[in-house]
Amino acid sequence: MVVRGETWRERVALRTRLAPVPAFESLAGMALSGALIAGVRLGLFEELARRPATAEELASRLSLRTDSTRLLLDGIEALGYLRRRRGRYVPTGRARRWLLAASPRSVAHFVASHQDYWHWWASLPDVARGGTVVDHHTAAPDDPYWREYITGQYELARFSAPELAAALPVPDGARRVLDVGGGHGWFAAQLCRRHPGLRATVVDLPGSAAVGRDIIRTAGYGHLVEHREGDARSADFGSGYDVALCLNLIHHLQPPEIAALFRRIHAALRPGGVIAVLDLFGDSGRPHRPDAAASCLGLLFHLTSGASVYSPGQLTEWLRDAGFTPPHRTRLQRIPAQSLYVATAT
Ligand SMILES: C[S@@+](CC[C@H](N)C(=O)[O-])C[C@H]1O[C@@H](n2cnc3c(N)ncnc32)[C@H](O)[C@@H]1O
Numbered sequence: 001m002v003v004r005g006e007t008w009r010e011r012v013a014l015r016t017r018l019a020p021v022p023a024f025e026s027l028a029g030m031a032l033s034g035a036l037i038a039g040v041r042l043g044l045f046e047e048l049a050r051r052p053a054t055a056e057e058l059a060s061r062l063s064l065r066t067d068s069t070r071l072l073l074d075g076i077e078a079l080g081y082l083r084r085r086r087g088r089y090v091p092t093g094r095a096r097r098w099l100l101a102a103s104p105r106s107v108a109h110f111v112a113s114h115q116d117y118w119h120w121w122a123s124l125p126d127v128a129r130g131g132t133v134v135d136h137h138t139a140a141p142d143d144p145y146w147r148e149y150i151t152g153q154y155e156l157a158r159f160s161a162p163e164l165a166a167a168l169p170v171p172d173g174a175r176r177v178l179d180v181g182g183g184h185g186w187f188a189a190q191l192c193r194r195h196p197g198l199r200a201t202v203v204d205l206p207g208s209a210a211v212g213r214d215i216i217r218t219a220g221y222g223h224l225v226e227h228r229e230g231d232a233r234s235a236d237f238g239s240g241y242d243v244a245l246c247l248n249l250i251h252h253l254q255p256p257e258i259a260a261l262f263r264r265i266h267a268a269l270r271p272g273g274v275i276a277v278l279d280l281f282g283d284s285g286r287p288h289r290p291d292a293a294a295s296c297l298g299l300l301f302h303l304t305s306g307a308s309v310y311s312p313g314q315l316t317e318w319l320r321d322a323g324f325t326p327p328h329r330t331r332l333q334r335i336p337a338q339s340l341y342v343a344t345a346t
Pocket residue numbers: 137150153154157180181182183184203204205208230231232233246247248249252
């Protein structure tokens with residue numbers, strides 16, 4: 001979040017370094033995030049879409065404190081997600097598009113899942129001093145955490161899955177796809193829809209696989225995608241696959257685990273089969289201007305998996321050592337900062 005100032009005097013104070021910028025930056029980001037997450041988790045947008053309300057009316061309908069509700073509504077209005085019509089709050093077009101469950105573009109679960117991130121970020125000083133990171137993939141399989149996590153990932157995947165399916169060069173006559181860490185299975189499903197005759201196996205941890213199975217069944221793609229429980233670091237993938245997907249997985253793994261994973265994926269592919277790796281990558285040849293998204297998310301992955309975002313150079317080396325050609329890069333438009341790398345098994 002960048003503090004710009006609202007009046008020319010404030011802008012001059014900021015430019016001449018009279019105003020204490022870090023005081024605002026360390027606070028404003030939390031307020032923005034906290035208000036949006038609370039708005040979604042409390043069901044405020046859904047209720048206001050159903051029937052516009054004053055703060056008092058909404059507080060009464062949702063059994064909330066009136067003073068907190070008024071302040072929250074004002075905060076969210078200032079962020080552009082609510083406006084007032086004849087004294088009652090209503091969701092703006094932006095809120096309707098992105099935050100209502102009925103919208104095909106809803107990212108409400110993804111936003112709600114960010115509630116978990118507060119304690120991860122709070123642990124940063126401890127982790128930097130040598131404390132242990134929280135590994136969020138060790139939650140028990142029946143922990144409700146998985147549903148929120150994987151449903152949120154599914155919401156994001158809906159944006160880029162058709163684009164990825166169009167960009168991926170599937171070998172002629174391909175029949176089988178392996179999706180390691182595929183969670184919701186939406187990428188695999190869209191790929192199979194685009195290429196008749198293709199079927200996919202998603203291998204993921206039990207908590208993810210259970211939610212993914214539900215998502216795929218509900219969408220009517222159970223005949224295209226099956227979920228198998230397994231740890232990417234040790235599962236037996238089998239053999240004879242034409243395509244392997246490794247999407248937003250490697251940022252949860254350590255370098256030696258990634259190198260070993262790519263070797264096992266290579267062994268599971270037919271010669272000429274392709275591997276697709278989708279992720280954020282840092283250090284892309286501009287060492288003096290680190291990519292903001294990659295740097296911040298690299299830090300988050302470090303806190304939540306003890307891992308990081310990696311560089312295209314590292315990826316190329318791991319793939320080459322595993323027996324793949326140098327990867328070809330495509331940037332996906334719908335999810336900024338992500339890159340898709342595709343390589344062929346030799
Ligand atoms: C960020 S999500 C990405 C899901 C999906 N591939 C996508 O791109 O939307 C990471 C996925 O990797 C899975 N995962 C993490 N560690 C794993 C492991 N050791 N073995 C298998 N899956 C793992 C998670 O359960 C989750 O489904």
